[in-house]
Amino acid sequence: MSAVERLLSEDAPRADAQRNVRRLVVAAREAVADVGVGVTAHEIARRAGVGIGTFYRRVPSREALLQAVVEDTIYEIVGLARQALQDPDPWHGFCSFAAEFVQLRAMSCGINEALGTDCALTLDQPLADLREQIRLLVERCQQAGAVRGDVPWQDVPFALTSVMTGNRTIGLPAADDQWRRNLRIVLAGLRATTA
Structure with a gap:
């Protein structure tokens, strides 16, 4: 199981929560490519079209998402x-x-x-x-x-x-x-x- 798959499977959240996690993963990939590993949680959330609260409810931390x-x-x-x-x-x-x-x-x-x-x-x-x-x-x-x-x-x-x-x-x-x-x-x- 890949690191992203492990992140997606944590606590098996609802379908809408899973969609938000997927959006955050896509946004993090794009942000890492454009900005680098120093990209902020706020920038990832903005790119994903979610609020910073949703970011922290759906992923353990910025570091965990970037690591994955x-x-x-x-x-x-x-x-x-x-x-x-x-x-x-x-x-x-x-x-x-x-x-x-x-x-x-x-x-x-x-x-x-x-x-x-x-x-x-x-x-x-x-x-x-x-x-x-x-x-x-x-x-x-x-x-x-x-x-x-x-x-x-x-x-x-x-x-x-x-x-x-x-x-x-x-x-x-x-x-x-x-x-x-x-x-x-x-x-x-x-x-x-x-x-």
Whole structure:
């Protein structure tokens, strides 16, 4: 059962209360993406179209809601990695995962914070699971001769994260698909020359 499902099932509230919890979860996901994990309960309630009293009646705390939302999102990334491991072509699977990983980080301020900094949420287990899946992906590619053998798997998350960019650098505007262009360069650098 996911963290959000556990939150939804607490005390099995009435149907209208369940709807409010779902609205709060959707609003929290959007707010985490737009604002980050520092988003306030008032902002989440406003986005959900409910009052702050309803917020605190329906969820244990702002932190519990954010924990559930961010944890579930990280487990979605873990699921993407597991799908990539099922691809018969290790390199294709890795590239597909890399694009989805970077896109999610680029689109969600809060997920970028949670994956990149010490945030106030307790994410030890989801992050450990994600690290393990990335290790498996990289090692599978290395065993297939698709990724350079001299690249430790621990360097790969940093390399993937490095493709995200700001809106400008040295006076040049970033293209709309700048992260995709950067990702192509990084993947070319990771690719084994014999592949």
